[in-house]
Amino acid sequence: MVKSPGPAAPPRIPLAAAVGRTGSSAIRDLLEITERPEVLSLAGGLPTPEAFPVAALAAATADVLADDAEAALQYGATEGFRPLRTWVADRYAVEVDEVTVTHGSQQALELLARATTDPGQVIALADPGYVGAVQAFRAAGATLAGIASDAHGLRVDDLAARLADGLRPTLVYVVADLDNPTGATLPLERRAALVDLAERYGFWIVDDDPYGTLRWAGSRPTPLRDLSDRVISLGTTSKMLCPGLRVGWAVAPAELSRAVVVLKQAADLHTGSLSQQVVHRLVTRPDGWFDAHLAVVRDRYHAQADALMAELRAQLGDRLAFRTPEGGMFLWATVAGSSGTGGDVDTSELLRRALDHGVAFVPGAAFGVERPHRHALRLSFATATPADLAEAVRRLARTLEVP
Amino acid sequence: MVKSPGPAAPPRIPLAAAVGRTGSSAIRDLLEITERPEVLSLAGGLPTPEAFPVAALAAATADVLADDAEAALQYGATEGFRPLRTWVADRYAVEVDEVTVTHGSQQALELLARATTDPGQVIALADPGYVGAVQAFRAAGATLAGIASDAHGLRVDDLAARLADGLRPTLVYVVADLDNPTGATLPLERRAALVDLAERYGFWIVDDDPYGTLRWAGSRPTPLRDLSDRVISLGTTSKMLCPGLRVGWAVAPAELSRAVVVLKQAADLHTGSLSQQVVHRLVTRPDGWFDAHLAVVRDRYHAQADALMAELRAQLGDRLAFRTPEGGMFLWATVAGSSGTGGDVDTSELLRRALDHGVAFVPGAAFGVERPHRHALRLSFATATPADLAEAVRRLARTLEVP
Numbered sequence: 009m010v011k012s013p014g015p016a017a018p019p020r021i022p023l024a025a026a027v028g029r030t031g032s033s034a035i036r037d038l039l040e041i042t043e044r045p046e047v048l049s050l051a052g053g054l055p056t057p058e059a060f061p062v063a064a065l066a067a068a069t070a071d072v073l074a075d076d077a078e079a080a081l082q083y084g085a086t087e088g089f090r091p092l093r094t095w096v097a098d099r100y101a102v103e104v105d106e107v108t109v110t111h112g113s114q115q116a117l118e119l120l121a122r123a124t125t126d127p128g129q130v131i132a133l134a135d136p137g138y139v140g141a142v143q144a145f146r147a148a149g150a151t152l153a154g155i156a157s158d159a160h161g162l163r164v165d166d167l168a169a170r171l172a173d174g175l176r177p178t179l180v181y182v183v184a185d186l187d188n189p190t191g192a193t194l195p196l197e198r199r200a201a202l203v204d205l206a207e208r209y210g211f212w213i214v215d216d217d218p219y220g221t222l223r224w225a226g227s228r229p230t231p232l233r234d235l236s237d238r239v240i241s242l243g244t245t246s247k248m249l250c251p252g253l254r255v256g257w258a259v260a261p262a263e264l265s266r267a268v269v270v271l272k273q274a275a276d277l278h279t280g281s282l283s284q285q286v287v288h289r290l291v292t293r294p295d296g297w298f299d300a301h302l303a304v305v306r307d308r309y310h311a312q313a314d315a316l317m318a319e320l321r322a323q324l325g326d327r328l329a330f331r332t333p334e335g336g337m338f339l340w341a342t343v344a345g346s347s348g349t350g351g352d353v354d355t356s357e358l359l360r361r362a363l364d365h366g367v368a369f370v371p372g373a374a375f376g377v378e379r380p381h382r383h384a385l386r387l388s389f390a391t392a393t394p395a396d397l398a399e400a401v402r403r404l405a406r407t408l409e410v411p
Numbered sequence: 412m413v414k415s416p417g418p419a420a421p422p423r424i425p426l427a428a429a430v431g432r433t434g435s436s437a438i439r440d441l442l443e444i445t446e447r448p449e450v451l452s453l454a455g456g457l458p459t460p461e462a463f464p465v466a467a468l469a470a471a472t473a474d475v476l477a478d479d480a481e482a483a484l485q486y487g488a489t490e491g492f493r494p495l496r497t498w499v500a501d502r503y504a505v506e507v508d509e510v511t512v513t514h515g516s517q518q519a520l521e522l523l524a525r526a527t528t529d530p531g532q533v534i535a536l537a538d539p540g541y542v543g544a545v546q547a548f549r550a551a552g553a554t555l556a557g558i559a560s561d562a563h564g565l566r567v568d569d570l571a572a573r574l575a576d577g578l579r580p581t582l583v584y585v586v587a588d589l590d591n592p593t594g595a596t597l598p599l600e601r602r603a604a605l606v607d608l609a610e611r612y613g614f615w616i617v618d619d620d621p622y623g624t625l626r627w628a629g630s631r632p633t634p635l636r637d638l639s640d641r642v643i644s645l646g647t648t649s650k651m652l653c654p655g656l657r658v659g660w661a662v663a664p665a666e667l668s669r670a671v672v673v674l675k676q677a678a679d680l681h682t683g684s685l686s687q688q689v690v691h692r693l694v695t696r697p698d699g700w701f702d703a704h705l706a707v708v709r710d711r712y713h714a715q716a717d718a719l720m721a722e723l724r725a726q727l728g729d730r731l732a733f734r735t736p737e738g739g740m741f742l743w744a745t746v747a748g749s750s751g752t753g754g755d756v757d758t759s760e761l762l763r764r765a766l767d768h769g770v771a772f773v774p775g776a777a778f779g780v781e782r783p784h785r786h787a788l789r790l791s792f793a794t795a796t797p798a799d800l801a802e803a804v805r806r807l808a809r810t811l812e813v814p
Contacts, residue, residue: 057481065484066476073469078460081468081653111514111657111679118678140680147677250484252684254514274550275521276514277543280683281655 044363048400050316050387051368053188055337057391059305060250061290064297068289072282080282086273087265088257089284095291096257100233100241105262108269109279113216113244113256114140116268117181119275120240120258121148123267124212125178132170132211133181134162136375136384138188141181141216153177154377159331161192164201171209179212180205184232186219186336189375189386193334196229203236212264216242221302223335224310237261245287247337248302253283309337315394316387319401327410330387337390342383343408355385358407367403447766451803453719453790454771456591458740460794462708463653464693467700471692475685483685489676490668491660492687498694499660503636503644508665511672512682516619516647516659517543519671520584522678523643523661524551526670527615528581535573535614536584537565539778539787541591544584544619556580557780562734564595567604574612582615583608587635589622589739592778592789596737599632606639615667619645624705626738627713640664648690650740651705656686712740718797719790722804730813733790740793745786746811758788761810770806 072080079089087093088109097104110116117140125131127149133141135154145152153175156166162182180202184194194202206213215232233239244256258268272278291298313333320328320341330341343353355371362368372381392400475483482492490496491512500507513519520543528534530552536544538557548555556578559569565585583605587597597605609616618635636642647659661671675681694701716736723731723744733744746756758774765771775784795803 054486057485060480060484062476062480062484065480066473069472069476070469073465073472077463077465077468079655081463081465081655082460083457083649083654111683114677115679140677143677147674246486251486252482252484254679254681254683271550274517274543274546275678276518276657278657280514280657280686283683283686 047363047366047368048392048396048403049368050389050392050397050400051370052388052391053337054388055247055251055305055390056308056312057250059308061301064290064293064301065249065286068286069282072285072289076285080285082281084278084281084284086269086278088279089281089288091292092255092284092288093257095288096243096259100259102233102259103262106259106265108258108260108265108272109284110256110258110272111254111276111279112246112251113218113242113258114144115254115272115275116242116256116258117141117214117216118144118147119268119271120212120214120260120264121145121150121179122271123264125150130175130177131179131181132167132175132177133377134183134187134190135377135379136189136372136381137181137377138183138216139374142377145181150178152377154379155180156379157187157190157192159190159192160198161187161190161194162198162202164198164205167202168205171205176209177211179214181214181216182232183216183219185217185228186223186334188219188336189338189370189372190340191331191333191336191338192340193226194229199229199232199235203232203238206236206238211238213239214242215239218242218244218247219336221248222306222309222337224306225332226334233259240264245291248305249287249290253280253287255279255283255287306335309335309390312389312392312394312397313339316389316392316397316401319398323401323405324408324410327408328404333389337388339387339389341385341387343385344383352383353408354382356382358385362404362407365403365407367400367407369404449769450766450771451769451795451799451806452771453792453795453800453803454773455791455794456740457791458650458654458708458793459711459715460653462711464704467693467696467704468652468689471689472685475688475692479688483688485684487681487684487687489672489681491682492684492691494695495658495687495691496660498691499646499662503662505636505662506665509662509668511661511663511668511675512687513659513661513675514657514679514682515649515654516621516645516661517547518657518675518678519645519659519661520544520617520619521547521550522671522674523615523617523663523667524548524553524582525674526667528553533578533580534582534584535570535578535580536780537586537590537593538780538782539592539775539784540584540780541586541619542777545780548584553581555780557782558583559782560590560593560595562593562595563601564590564593564597565601565605567601567608570605571608574608579612580614582617584617584619585635586619586622588620588631589626589737591622591739592741592773592775593743594734594736594739594741595743596629597632602632602635602638606635606641609639609641614641616642617645618642621645621647621650622739624651625709625712625740627709628735629737636662643667648694651701651708652690652693656683656690658682658686658690709738712738712793715792715795715797715800716742719792719795719800719804722801726804726808727811727813730811731807736792740791742790742792744788744790746788747786755786756811757785759785761788765807765810768806768810770803770810772807 093107132153134157156163241259372384535556537560559566643663775787
């Protein structure tokens with residue numbers, strides 16, 4: 009809260025409390041690391057620009073401006089461009105009035121938190137958890153509860169124990185498919201158990217799904233929204249097309265959607281009209297371009313994930329334990345003490361040394377809600393070429409003093 | 412606040428309080444009125460699509476995607492695209508770290524309100540006032556104080572009296588140039604007095620300026636920001652280029668800008684990258700296109716304002732008193748009781764009859780903060796052609812039973 013300057017004094021600006029500085033500066037510092045030219049970064053959360061459909065976007069933009077410039081450039085409805093909402097509604101098999109288009113799923117998260125949660129109330133999420141969600145929930149003044157997670161995602165039994173102990177969240181946030189940072193997919197039995205808890209204790213489930221279209225292995229269990237009407241589904245074009253258009257959506261029961269729309273109207277009137285129209289053109293191209301494009305993006309990430317894993321196995325051996333990703337952009341790993349040094353490696357400390365060797369990752373602590381995740385780290389295979397991945401892992405091996 | 416559904420019951424969604432429904436539904440109802448095809452609307456707040464620079468936008472977009480697609484489509488800095496921030500900083504003669512690019516000035520308003528004002532604290536503004544500002548301030552939980560205004564804008568003497576009585580706003584909101592809805596421009600002596608009060612009582616001044624480039628008469632007094640470092644200036648491309656790109660900005664002291672950026676990062680990460688780059692291309696075109704374009708837009712509004720005034724004088728005589736606009740998009744008028752009927756006309760009632768006659772305006776009540784403005788109405792001359800303006804005024808004359 010930045011108070012007004014106060015009488016007679018020069019403007020006094022105590023930076024305070026609505027948003028925790030930690031989450032914010034964590035993201036910002038990470039972005040800064042990735043920008044150093046000498047660093048091969050596996051730290052980024054960015055999709056690869058190599059997969060941006062530049063030509064298709066240019067053509068779609070030209071077409072929109074030729075065919076319907078007025079609607080693309082004028083103020084639009086707060087709920088979003090109706091044909092795009094209709095496409096989303098069809099995709100999720102819901103009514104169009106359950107769909108709100110937002111400036112990325114980040115905005116959906118923040119508006120939903122404000123619409124459902126009073127300052128001081130509790131929002132629960134997996135620990136480790138997505139930094140942007142933590143930030144949005146803190147901005148809404150929520151108290152966060154970090155629930156244990158494992159290779160299968162949120163430990164619903166841990167959530168159940170916390171609920172039995174009296175925890176009363178308004179909202180439980182999950183990335184049920186190809187979680188960030190862990191890559192985990194929540195199995196059906198956990199989904200069913202989570203929904204049962206939602207019914208019993210009365211909370212919303214927000215299912216954030218930026219990576220679902222990037223699955224190349226395993227299978228997707230029944231979506232949470234098919235199991236309960238307490239589920240809000242978020243989607244985004246950031247990883248399917250590109251982030252710079254800032255087009256995402258929330259699919260929520262109509263009354264909750266109306267509350268989100270009221271907040272969104274105050275927040276920014278509506279999502280960019282031209283961006284929404286361009287997205288709509290691309291995703292509904294009659295030649296099937298969109299599905300073909302998704303396949304290309306998926307294949308690229310799959311190949312890069314395989315390349316990273318091969319290098320890690322070859323160069324780091326058992327020094328780094330990791331889960332084989334079934335999709336998405338990230339690999340979640342744990343550093344073991346090497347037999348030679350027997351060290352207890354703190355990945356935040358390790359990052360400083362890694363930067364000296366010209367390689368970056370995100371230490372587990374950045375994703376901590378209640379837990380430190382001292383031995384964990386997140387590697388992105390999204391942006392680096394296989395050659396860069398190999399060199400990055402060589403630098404990582406040097407950092408870890410793997411002989 | 413939409414509470415979580417609660418145990419065992421079907422989702423219960425009491426729509427409540429973070430945002431007053433009045434402001435929201437007022438805007439929404441107005442937008443709906445303007446969409447009825449049989450209605451000639453002078454109610455809209457939209458700029459004319461005839462002035463949208465479609466060809467220039469198409470060319471700029473194609474150039475950006477040809478030259479710098481990666482930056483235009485990737486995630487970007489929360490503060491905004493640096494070359495655009497630099498352009499804004501030059502325009503306002505400030506440092507670049509005082510500039511934050513936002514999704515329209517609406518977002519700047521909402522973030523500033525949340526950054527400076529705790530729920531229950533007071534924000535003051537002219538009464539009648541801009542509906543979107545009222546909505547943003549209410550969404551932040553602020554208590555609103557409506558300060559009297561007249562043909563010269565905010566009655567700073569009224570504000571001084573309220574302050575002497577104990578009112579302690581965190582922030583005073585003004586549209587100092589070509590106000591919406593009244594069209595008024597705050598004279599220099601009132602600006603100086605307002606700044607003195609800000610220094611004495613310790614509040615921020617937010618100077619929202621969507622219409623400054625649309626001035627064709629009178630002269631612009633010294634900007635408020637040149638008189639005090641307690642002034643935050645807002646700008647937008649919505650009326651200079653088009654609203655659908657959602658690009659605006661806040662110019663604020665660096666520390667306050669940092670607080671806004673923290674909130675913005677949680678809110679939506681950053682403003683659309685492609686939109687910012689396209690705007691930057693257009694406003695910095697080396698052939699002077701931007702200034703020439705602004706002149707064209709200004710001339711169009713000027714001609715339409717003159718046409719509307721001529722029709723009002725010719726067809727309504729002294730039934731409607733109005734101020735001659737010096738720019739902008741709106742004319743603020745007051746209905747007098749006609750000699751024939753001697754009526755005390757309530758413009759909200761009048762609107763219902765007007766719609767039956769196929770014409771729409773915004774009744775003064777829509778802009779009321781503490782006052783009803785029962786006899787006032789706002790007419791937009793932005794979108795209607797001179798022929799439509801003439802017909803709209805004929806319908807207005809029928810509504811008012813002018814013989």
